[in-house]
Amino acid sequence: xxxxxxxxxxxxxxxxxxxxxxxxxxxxxxxxxxxxxxxxxxxxxxxxxxxxxxxxxxxxxxxxxxxxxxxxxxxxxxxxxxxxxxxxxxxxxxxxxxxxxxxxxxxxxxxxxxxxxxxxxxxxxxxxxxxxxxxxxxxxxxxxxxxxxxxxxxxxxxxxxxxxxxxxxxxxxxxxxxxxxxxxxxxxxxxxxxxxxxxxxxxxxxxxxxxxxxxxxxxxxxxxxxxxxxxxxxxxxxxxxxxxxxxxxxxxxxxxxxxxxxxxxxxxxxxxxxxxxxxxxxxxxxxxxxxxxxxxxxxxxxxxxxxxxxxxxxxxxxxxxxxxxxxxxxxxxxxxxxxxxxxxxxxxxxxxxxxxxxxxxxxxxxxxxxxxxxxxxxxxxxxxxxxxxxxxxxxxxxxxxxxxxx
Numbered sequence: 001x002x003x004x005x006x007x008x009x010x011x012x013x014x015x016x017x018x019x020x021x022x023x024x025x026x027x028x029x030x031x032x033x034x035x036x037x038x039x040x041x042x043x044x045x046x047x048x049x050x051x052x053x054x055x056x057x058x059x060x061x062x063x064x065x066x067x068x069x070x071x072x073x074x075x076x077x078x079x080x081x082x083x084x085x086x087x088x089x090x091x092x093x094x095x096x097x098x099x100x101x102x103x104x105x106x107x108x109x110x111x112x113x114x115x116x117x118x119x120x121x122x123x124x125x126x127x128x129x130x131x132x133x134x135x136x137x138x139x140x141x142x143x144x145x146x147x148x149x150x151x152x153x154x155x156x157x158x159x160x161x162x163x164x165x166x167x168x169x170x171x172x173x174x175x176x177x178x179x180x181x182x183x184x185x186x187x188x189x190x191x192x193x194x195x196x197x198x199x200x201x202x203x204x205x206x207x208x209x210x211x212x213x214x215x216x217x218x219x220x221x222x223x224x225x226x227x228x229x230x231x232x233x234x235x236x237x238x239x240x241x242x243x244x245x246x247x248x249x250x251x252x253x254x255x256x257x258x259x260x261x262x263x264x265x266x267x268x269x270x271x272x273x274x275x276x277x278x279x280x281x282x283x284x285x286x287x288x289x290x291x292x293x294x295x296x297x298x299x300x301x302x303x304x305x306x307x308x309x310x311x312x313x314x315x316x317x318x319x320x321x322x323x324x325x326x327x328x329x330x331x332x333x334x335x336x337x338x339x340x341x342x343x344x345x346x347x348x349x350x351x352x353x354x355x356x357x358x359x360x361x362x363x364x365x366x367x368x369x370x371x372x373x374x375x376x377x378x379x380x381x382x383x384x385x386x387x388x389x390x391x392x393x394x395x396x397x398x399x400x401x402x403x404x405x406x
Contacts, residue, residue, distance in 0.1 A: 007184035008123070011176075015121035016065045019077075021160035023058050026081065026111045029086060030054060031221055033108045034368050037092060046091040053122025055086040074119050074306055078131045081115055082138045089142055109158065113165050123177035194382050197375070198313055209261075217258045224251045261285065275312045276300050276339060279319050279348075283337040286323040292335035292352070299340035307346065311403055315348060318376040322350040322399045325372065330354030332396060344405045346385075351398040356391040 032052050037044050047138050057080060064070070089108065116132040136159055273281075276298055287294035300307075307315075319337070322343040326335060332354030340347050377387050385403030 007187050008180060011123065011180045013065075013068065018121050019118045020058075020062045020065050022114055023061070023081070025083075026114055027055055027058055029108055029111050030084070033088065033092070043091050047088050050084055050087050050091070054080070074122060074124070074127050074250035075130060075134075078115055078118065078134065080256060081118070082135055085111055085115075086138050086142045109139070112136075115160060116162075116166040116169040118180070120172040121176065122173060123180050125170050125174040125177065128170045129166070132163070132169065136162045136166065164195075188251055190378065192354065193383050194379050198317065198379070201317065202313075212258055212261065217255065220251055220255050220258065224248065224255070227251060257288075275307050275315060278312070278316050279337065280324055280340060282316070282320055283335070286327055290327040290330070290332070290335065292326075293333060295336040297336070297340075297349075299338075300346075306341070306405065308405065309403060311346060311383060314379050314385075314402070315403060318380055318401055319348060319350060319385070321372050321376045326350065326352050326397075329405040330356075330396065341405075346401075346403045346405060348401040348403075349398065352394060353396040356396045357395050 030051050034047055037047060061077070085108070112135055115135040116128060119128040119131045122128070139162065140155065140159055143158075144150050144152075190267035194310040227244060227248045231248065280296055280298070283294055283296050286292065323335075323337075326332060330352045332352035334353045336349065336351045338347075373389075380387050380401060380403060383403055384402060389397065389402045390400075
């Protein structure tokens, strides 16, 4: 899903949550109305049936919203609200208060004013306008055609009030639309810049890995050939032979280390070997550089093929950044790196037992936009994930990352 789609989807979900709260308030008014009726009789029974139907429908709607599942469109939902309120007022004789001379408005009538407000949270002004027309029309039909000798003055006043509220909701919806689209455009731009940043970083790492492979590594390999030639010459001299053996071992260790570094730097190699091995290579290199005792917990290997390429790049980059911070600042003895997959969410942990820092200070550094941490947070958030950092003085720092795969 694009960044624009993610922003709009998030706004729609929050709108549905606000609408559910208002609908629960409407249901409360309906229940109060039912409680004030005299029990018994056909009207009381009909009102009870409608109230139970509306309450059941609302419970199902709230449940679907809470579970982040797809819900019906706005207009059908508003039709259900309007039909329930109108039916209750008709069967209970609620509209009879509009006969002349009128006794005024009932509190349940004002529930109609909440209907256009329900759609003011979403970003389709046309839907809000349509709902306002439906709500006002239904109320006018109920008050005007089910009442003997209706008080048209009061009915016109209420219709005017309903129209003003509906028009205000249309403007609010239009403002919401412009703000959401502006935010979505910024999110799309940020995602594009982050993709460009990742591409530039990969090109730099590719250039570095190739430079190391074509330069220092080749020199060391040529040096080892020279060492092997020298070892043959010193084969009859025990003292010289042992020295040459040590030099040969050191050269082999340097070659192995450089090849490990190349595997960690080269983006194509990292993509081919998978997320788990890439992060394990980074952890091993960091443990060597920082002198850490490494604990690597892998609960992801059997799911490695399920991780999308973009998620792998973001996760690898973030882990690399926090491992680098551990090397520079932690002064730790032990380093822990953990990976697991739970309900299609990738969880990663990088923790140490170093000098640490208060959580408040870590969050302050994050808010102040420290380049490494801020950029990694932006990358993780661009794919729907989040980063949390916890620490205390003397007890190290723990970084937790969660990234959904979908």
